[in-house]
């Protein structure tokens with residue numbers, strides 16, 4: 001990653017180093033850096049699909065992490081989040097214009113990294129990655145639009161999250177498979193594995209955003225609620241038909257959430273079954289993901305790695 005980021009012009013690489021937490025030495029304290037889940041998926045998917053990871057696999061891992069971080073830099077700006085990984089976000093530290101340019105440059109760099117690969121595979125890899133970027137953008141637009149949409153169903157939510165989160169996890173598995181020697185059936189099963197894990201991952205993220213410990217997640221408490229995000233616990237609660245769910249829907253409509261009312265709002269989400277329903281959906285998506293992994297029917301060690309990764313992705317506290 002560092003070698004790739006060093007290819008950015010100095011003016012931008014200082015912001016990237018700040019974003020990645022490399023600016024203050026080699027401390028790797030838990031929670032102050034990203035989890036690198038997507039490159040891990042690329043590597044294990046490549047192994048599952050046969051053989052040792054190639055240079056193209058490594059390039060794909062770097063590219064997908066760059067795309068992920070481009071989306072984080074832009075997302076923090078859109079959501080006006082000032083802290084990530086217990087540090088100020090890029091826009092909070094360097095300004096909005098800088099964050100837009102740094103995010104764009106990371107996306108361009110991701111493509112440049114892939115283009116350095118073996119002739120013949122580059123086009124396919126770029127198509128896999130950039131199709132996911134397109135889906136990511138659609139999901140992000142929906143996510144913001146949902147903040148003011150009066151009613152969001154579970155299906156609407158799943159459509160949004162398919163783009164916002166699952167597309168890149170699915171592409172990570174697809175990229176790994178493409179750099180391995182996967183059959184078409186294996187490629188499709190691995191993409192589907194990534195899709196279902198992406199949904200399970202975002203559902204877990206939504207739960208952590210409301211019920212997680214901010215000291216561990218590194219995100220301010222209740223940020224999604226204060227922004228009237230239609231995360232799954234909220235969607236499930238407001239669709240429950242319960243008195244608590246109706247009250248929550250009314251509070252959302254009146255935009256009546258303040259910091260001192262947060263605790264009560266969180267209680268309403270839980271009382272209306274939002275937490276339980278979200279946990280159940282995460283487990284359902286996780287089970288579907290594991291079924292796809294069986295269908296992929298590849299290298300046993302890599303299958304075990306992906307199984308472990310999947311478990312980590314839903315049983316996490318940050």
Ligand SMILES: CC(C)=CCC/C(C)=C/CC/C(C)=C/COP(=O)(O)OP(=O)(O)O
Pocket residue numbers: 033034035036037070071072074075136137140164165201202205318
């Ligand atoms: C186009 C655009 C701006 C799209 C925004 C998409 C976006 C930010 C989706 C959220 C996905 C998500 C759960 C990120 C946290 O990943 P993680 O927990 O793996 O993060 P980490 O790298 O910090 O561990």
